[in-house]
Amino acid sequence: MEVEVKLRLPDSSAHQKVLSLLSPYHKKTHHQLNTFFDGASGELSSQRAVLRLRFYENLKGNTVINNSVSRVGEYKEESKIGNECVDDPRKLARSKEEENVKCMVCLKGKAVIVNGVSRAEEDEEELDSKIGYECVDDPRKLTEVESSRVLKRAKEEFQVGEGGFIGLGGFRNERNVFEWNGVVLEVDETKYDFGTSYEIECESSEPEKVKEMIETLLKENGIDYSYSKVSKFATFCSGKLP
Numbered sequence: 084m085e086v087e088v089k090l091r092l093p094d095s096s097a098h099q100k101v102l103s104l105l106s107p108y109h110k111k112t113h114h115q116l117n118t119f120f121d122g123a124s125g126e127l128s129s130q131r132a133v134l135r136l137r138f139y140e141n142l143k144g145n146t147v148i149n150n151s152v153s154r155v156g157e158y159k160e161e162s163k164i165g166n167e168c169v170d171d172p173r174k175l176a177r178s179k180e181e182e183n184v185k186c187m188v189c190l191k192g193k194a195v196i197v198n199g200v201s202r203a204e205e206d207e208e209e210l211d212s213k214i215g216y217e218c219v220d221d222p223r224k225l226t227e228v229e230s231s232r233v234l235k236r237a238k239e240e241f242q243v244g245e246g247g248f249i250g251l252g253g254f255r256n257e258r259n260v261f262e263w264n265g266v267v268l269e270v271d272e273t274k275y276d277f278g279t280s281y282e283i284e285c286e287s288s289e290p291e292k293v294k295e296m297i298e299t300l301l302k303e304n305g306i307d308y309s310y311s312k313v314s315k316f317a318t319f320c321s322g323k324l325p
Contacts, residue, residue, distance in 0.1 A: 084202060084203070084204060084205075085191075085201075085202070085203050085204075085205040085286065086200065086201070086202050086286065086287065086288065086290050087200070087201045087284050087285060087286045087287070087290070088199060088200055088201075088283075088284065088285045088287060088290050088293050088294045088297060089196060089199055089200070089201050089282060089283070089284050089310070089311035090199055090282065090283045090294075090297060090298070090301070090308045090309070090310065090311060091280070091281070091282050091308060091309050091310070091311045091312075091325070092281035092282060092283065092306070092307070092308055093281075093307050093308070093309070094281070095272075095279070095281065097281065097306050097307055097308070098270070098272060098281040100304065100306050101270055101283065101301075101306060102259060102270060104300070104304055104306075105259075105261045105263060105268065105270070108261040108262055108263040108268075109259060109260070109261055110260045110261060110262050111259075111260050112141075112257065112258065112259050112260070113139055113141070113256075113257070113258040113260065114139070114140045114141045114255070114256075114257055115137055115138065115139060115140070115255065115256040115257070115258060116137070116138040116140060116253060116254075116255055116256075117135055117136075117137050117138075117253050117254055117255075117256060117315070117316075118135065118136045118137075118138075118219050118250065118251075118252070118253035119133050119134065119135050119136075119250070119251040119252065119253060119316060119319075120133070120134040120135075120136070120218075120222055120225060120248045120249065120250055120251060121133065121134070121248065121249060121251055122241060122243040122244065122246065122247070122248060122249070123243075123244065123246025123247055123248065123249050124244055124246055126241045126242060126243050126244065127192075127237065127241050127243075130192065130241060131192055131193050131194070132190065132191065132192035132193070132237075132241060133190075133191055133192075133251075133316060134188070134189070134190055134191075134225070134234075134237050134248065135188070135189045135190075135191060135316075136186060136187070136188055136189075136210070136215050136218065136219060137186070137187045137188075137189065138184055138185070138186050138212065138215060139184060139185040139186075139187075140184055184212045185209065185212065186209065186210045186211065186212040186214075186215035186216075187207055187208070187209055187210065188207065188208060188209075188210040188215070188231060188233045188234060189205060189206070189207040189233070190205070190206045190207075190233050190236060190237050191203050191204065191205050191316075192204040192205075194314055194317075196310075196311060196312060196313065196314065198310055199294055199310030199311055200290045200291070200294065201311070201314065203314075206233050206236065207233065208231065208232060208233050210228075210230075210231055210233075210234075211230070214228055214230075214231075219250065222247065222248040222249055222250045223247040223248065225237075225238075225247065225248040226238050226243065226247045226248065251320075252319070253319075254273060254274060254275045254276075254315070254319055255273070255274045256271055256272070256273045256274070256315070257271070257272045257273075257274075258270070258271050259271075264296060266285055266287060266293055266296070267285065267286070268283060268284075268285050268297070269283070269284040269285065270282075270283050270284075271283075271284060271315075273315055273318075275318065275319060275324075277322055277323060277324070278323075278324045279324075280315075280318065280324055280325070282311060282315075283297060283308070285297065311325075312325060313325055
């Protein structure tokens with residue numbers, strides 16, 4: 084069970100204030116591309132689950148994945164992921180540095196967010212990035228990967244049928260990571276094709292204690308915030324910012 088504090092920041096100004104405030108504690112920045120999958124007959128979503136491939140693009144400072152996919156049914160001549168415009172959103176443009184990208188496959192289910200605390204079942208492992216790219220290009224290949232325990236579990240536990248998996252699309256996320264007062268804070272700038280959202284996350288076994296710590300920090304520095312009510316994936320599926 085993954086337990087996280089999730090606090091939503093209202094705008095880029097609040098986001099920049101948080102980054103500035105926490106700058107002495109900054110450890111790293113991740114440029115992520117998140118792509119999602121369901122069974123062709125909704126086998127996962129009907130049971131409140133989703134399969135995600137997350138690519139970390141900048142392990143050596145390079146942006147490797149230039150293009151991505153939009154939501155299902157929205158393939159157009161011009162489609163945007165973040166600030167990038169692509170001619171065919173079903174294709175990925177990859178540089179010679181693609182071997183430096185890290186890919187994680189994650190099966191998430193039954194997520195609930197109450198008062199800014201998210202609880203969700205999560206099973207995650209690393210996947211060869213080349214295989215990850217191939218699966219984004221052709222989601223049907225997800226059922227053929229024998230080396231992944233998580234993919235096997237997703238197929239078998241949710242009884243994915245002959246139609247295999249389908250791609251749902253994805254979004255970009257810039258995550259700044261800070262080690263502050265004994266906890267790891269993740270400050271996100273998430274770029275959907277319909278807008279940008281900002282959020283603070285912190286995974287903890289003591290979520291209420293950590294939430295109070297973060298809230299105190301924000302209040303003392305005059306930074307507006309609210310409790311997150313939906314996940315990034317739910318926001319993506321809705322097609323609008325919360």
